Amino acid sequence: MVNIYTRVISLPNEYGKDQFASFLMSLSKKAKNDHSNKVKFAFLLKALNLMQSVDHKKLLDISDMNPFYSELEIEVEGKSHIENFELIKPLKKEDIYELRINLKSFNWRFRATFFPHASNGVQFHCFVYPFIKVKNKQDLTDFYRDKTFSIRDEVITNPLKYTPHFT
Secondary structure, three states: OOOOOEEEEEOOOOOOOOHHHHHHHHHHHHHOOOHHHHHHHHHHHHHHHHHOOOOHHHHHHOOOOOOEEEEEEEEEOOEEEEEEEEEEEEOOOOOOEEEEEEEHHHOEEEEEEEEEEEEOOEEEEEEEEEEEOOOOOOOOHHHHHHHHHHHHHHHHHOHHHHHHHHO
16 A cells, blocks of 8 residues: 555646656557556556655655665566666756666666646646667757756746646
8 A cells, every 4th residue: 555645747848748648648558469568567557656655855865875766566467577676866957856667678768757846735746758768879868857847947937837737
């Protein structure tokens, strides 16, 4: 049983597109007929469920010296999968983090940038940009970190625009 401290939500990017929700829907569809995508999707859902128990104070404790590790266990098609992840990493910009799921056996390095936000006394983890890191390709982490920071600033400076997301 997970103690829920924080709501996990998806926010649209600067063009109004909800990339995180779209990514989840796409992976969900792929998971219907493919074992590796079922495993990926199950680990991602398990991680998002765990994120509900990570309050904002706990995020402040995460650093390179004090990472947030978690062992997650899922069952897919009768087979148990257990993995240990450095699940949350701060991205060297105020209040910007990434959710990380590395599945070496499936060559999958999922990332999603997010930031904490409180509205009307409720804590939220606001996910914006999901992406897959690909070895020997350009690392997009800093790019999405900076874009997520801009969305965070927009939420703070223009809260009425985002009110529907925090109800």
